[in-house]
Amino acid sequence: MSFLELKDLRIHFPTDDGLVKSVDGLSFSLERGKTLGIVGESGSGKSVTSLGILGLHKGGRARISGEIWLDGEELVSASAEHVRTLRGKKMAMIFQDPLSSMHPFYTVGQQIVEAYRIHNDVSKKVARKHAIDLLGRVGIPQPDRRVDSYPHEFSGGMRQRAMIAMALSCDPELLIADEPTTALDVTVQAQILDLMRDLQRDFNAALIIITHDLGVVAELSDDILVMYGGKCIEYGTTEDIFERPEHPYTWGLLGSMPRLDREPTERLLPIKGSPPSLINVPSGCAFHPRCAFEDRTEGRAKTEVPELLETEGGHLVRCHMPRDLRRAIWENEIKPNLEAAS
């Protein structure tokens, strides 16, 4: 069994308007030292998945089923208290907006010390020294002075570094980064990504990066999982996803990705329509109302939910079109367009 394994995870929220199926039958696995990128639009279930792995939906209104295996332990059926003791120690999370994600009334040092001391029975002094070490390690200059600064006294990039230091305080084996660079300047984004790559190598943790930005995962990920409407619609190695993507939604994501090598006059190719409602999920394939190739499925897209099937060597796709047709479309229609653009 892999270090992290999700089996048919479902996270549903009952609301007044109906059942919101944020995550609907998600399975994947991840080994230590590997990086998985989870990509999708807002509302595709990326963040709900990550919070679900950490057990942060426990005790709330969410209905969770399926299995989450972390290092041989099943977490969905485990008690909330047990999962809490794993949280921060065995698995940690980096959030999107480091300003709102850090408590405004405590110094950066205090917050790291707190995270460390929950799981390690050490004196405040030892923990503080550890915090200073960590801040130095994530590239904050003069960490022995900055440790006493408040979050609002840091710049955005520094704050995200501090957030990473906090997440790393207990040497977690699983690190989940939810849009870690979205709130940052472009120049800082690259630095943070480099930092995360270096740290992952040092810590040998399993890393999940959640983003809507394919550029981010292209740099860091070994594998990529594309989510749509709470389901995985394509999964493969980074090479699979960038070189031989087979799902029309993935094609759309690639087309809407800004690239430096593109002509400035060239327009992006956005995916038409908007993300599906998670209450009234479109019948059949959830993507069919926005899919340009829906007419090539002999009407099945509207009525039948496609299976997630292996196309080749671990590359999984959830699409009604036959494999050869998908490949032909990619080679003849999509790829030349993307390349012409670049």
Add this chain to the structure above:
Amino acid sequence: MVTYLIRRLIGAVVMLAVVSMVTFSIFFVVPRWAGATPVDMATRYVGRTASAEMAQVAAQRLGFLDPVIVQYGRWVKAIFVGADYDYGAGVEHCSAPCFGYSFLSRLPVWPDMLDRLPVTASLAIGAAVIWLIAGVATGVLSALKRGSFFDRAAMSVALAGVSLPIFFTGLVSLVVFSYGNPFRVTAPGSTYTPFEQNPATWAYNLLLPWITLAFLYAAGYARLTRAGMLETMGEDYIRTARAKGLPERSVVVRHGLRAALTPIITIFGLDFGLLLGGAVLTESTFSLPGIGKYAIDAIIANDLPKVMGVTMLAAFFVVFASLIVDLLYAVVDPRVRLS
């Protein structure tokens, strides 16, 4: 920080000066706008049957004939150096700080107020402790169990608490717990016993007023805390605290409540300062000889110097409290710490 402190102190002094001018104007300038002559105003001090000549003499003696600005200067000067008041049959000295001299009781106001301050302070401090604990605890529990039976019950009681006036809840509590049986807590007619005389009796006799007054405030604080907690518990940093693996209790107290308490501190400071200037209704209802009772008695007796004295004292407490609150705020919320 020091410059900020000095700036705030100067601001507080200016504020008090303005309050003194307004207070003085209400009693000495506004009546003139309404057509009263200085002699009319002096009539109050010479008895109902006095002749016009006697009123004229009194006006002269009390300085009502001088320009208003001179009268104001004299009044302020008395606060700092004291003053002598000639009430006709002799001269009374009112030593500094002289906040006026009551011609009715023939006593300076300041020592009177000092006598009554411990009563008001006892009432305010005891009630504040009760309402802070009860109000904040209720608010936190309500927020955490939002929509539950407890939440709805607590918020209904809180609504009653903010709506019912003290002279109603106070009288009901007196009927039930003092004059009524079998719930008698306090003996009927029991009144204030100084703390230094007997702390047990002090607390025992103040129990009903404390609870009555605290009920009013606790209700407001519960609603305030509930709203604050609901807001802060939805913040991203609460999610971060949980993601660290903090036990829920620490998440609520150290992270949620800590942030939710900040606005409550502000309001508490002002409420408490206001109370020190006299809890008029509570003191009247329970016959506690505090500043509020003193003020209401003075108003009924038309004893202007006392009313002015209490006004100034109350203003001082409010200004002082807001000063403390501002400084405290900088301690509590590092984002407002000043360079």
